[in-house]
Amino acid sequence: MQKTSSRLLTLLSLLQARPEWSGDDLAERLEVTVRTVRRDIERLRALGYPVAADRGPGGGYRLRPGSRMPPLLFDDEQVIALAVALQSTAQPAIAEDADRALATIRNVLPPRLRQRIDALHVTTVRPPGPGAPPARALDPLTTVSTAIRRREELRLDYTPHREAASQRRRVEPHHLVAWRTHWYLLAWDLDRDDWRTFRTDRMTPRTPTGPRFNVRQVPGGDVSRFVTSRFRGSDGTDPAWPCRGEAVLELPASEVVPHMADGIVEPLGPTRCRVITGSWSWTALAAGLGRFDANLRIIGPPALHEACATLARRYAAATTEPDRRPGAPGE
Incomplete structure (x- = not known):
């Protein structure tokens, strides 16, 4: 038979592993009597573990939430x-x-x-910058999560990207989403009658929350697919990039692959490769291909040819036109 301390740890592990146990099942697993199980349950309660007991033939033991967090046991x-x-x-x-x-x-x-x-050490690259104090940064997540669970409307003060003034928004909160280095709220915007994503570090939830709402179905039924599609500039039904093109780069495939997160790179010899990739706009796609600092040939489609030509004119103008600002050199 196990010593009491060892048996208590085993008992605690069993209670954490399943919602409910009968006294007979616990006694069998621990190889003790039901009376010993009852005594061990009382010992756990004395240590601060809130173990509930239901009497009767169908009764059993279960860990329930308490007023404070007791020590946990993990395998x-x-x-x-x-x-x-x-x-x-x-x-x-x-x-x-x-x-x-x-x-x-x-x-x-x-x-x-x-x-x-x-x-198994993992190195995670985090963006530079001071950011908000962690304790305050977690507050919106807690408030939003509670509103999602309770299906209650939220009122937000929200500051969109590159805007100084905040906006008042009324939303039905549906999901918290981690995308790259930020948390986002996926919600139905009641004033715009459409799905929207809100960065949580740009929002200040207001209390109290609003009335309860009936949960809407996310288009396509897949939150991950929908959010990925939205961030790539699509309508939310297709996670593929809305703009996809093909080009030949005068670089070895080995030098291109590390910088092509979700594109296709095909070697065309020791110094060339074919690339198929996408972006949220044709201009962004053209600029992304140009970042490799190598000669390239655009295969298509025509919209990508036009975007490259437009960028070429802009860059040429940027290097030839004089600066027209007041007081600029040459005036």
Whole structure:
């Protein structure tokens, strides 16, 4: 039979692994009597674990939410998964909190687990800049998440990109989405009668929240597909780039592949490659191909040819026209 301390840890692990256990099942798993299980349950309660018990033939034991967070118990694989997830976060709003949580976990790990975590070390590149204090940055996420769960309308003060003044918006919040280095709220904008995405670090939710709403179906039924499509400039039904083109670059394929996140690169010899890629506009696609600082030949479509010609005229004008600002050199 296990010692009491070891048995309590096993009991706690079982209670965390399943919503409810009968006394008989726990006794069988622990190889003790039902009476011993009852005593161990009382010991866990004394340590601060809120274990509920239902009486009767169909009764059982379950962990329920409490007023404070008691110590948790994780198996080896759960610890590894949690540590890697904390290392991998690229969200500036929670980066500092994630680092502190990882340090707390790492300090109490046995050497064998610490070595496994160090072997799986993940380096996450976070954008520079001071950002908002983590505690405040988490506030909008908590408020928005609560409104999503309760299906309550939100009133927001929102500052769009490159605008100084904030706007008052009324939305039906549906999903919180992590996209690259920011959190976004996917919501139905009641004033614009359309789906919109809002960066959470540009919003200030107002309280109290509004009335409850009936949940709308995201177009296509797939949140990831819809949001990806919207960020790529499409209508939200197709995650593919709305503008796709083909070109030949005078560069080895090996030098192009690292910079082509979701494009196709085909070698055409040791010094050339064919590229098929996309962007949210033809001008952006033309500029993206030009960033490789190499000779290139546009294959198509015609809209990409026109975009390249337009950029060529703009760049030529930028280097030949005098500066017309008052007081500029040459005036």
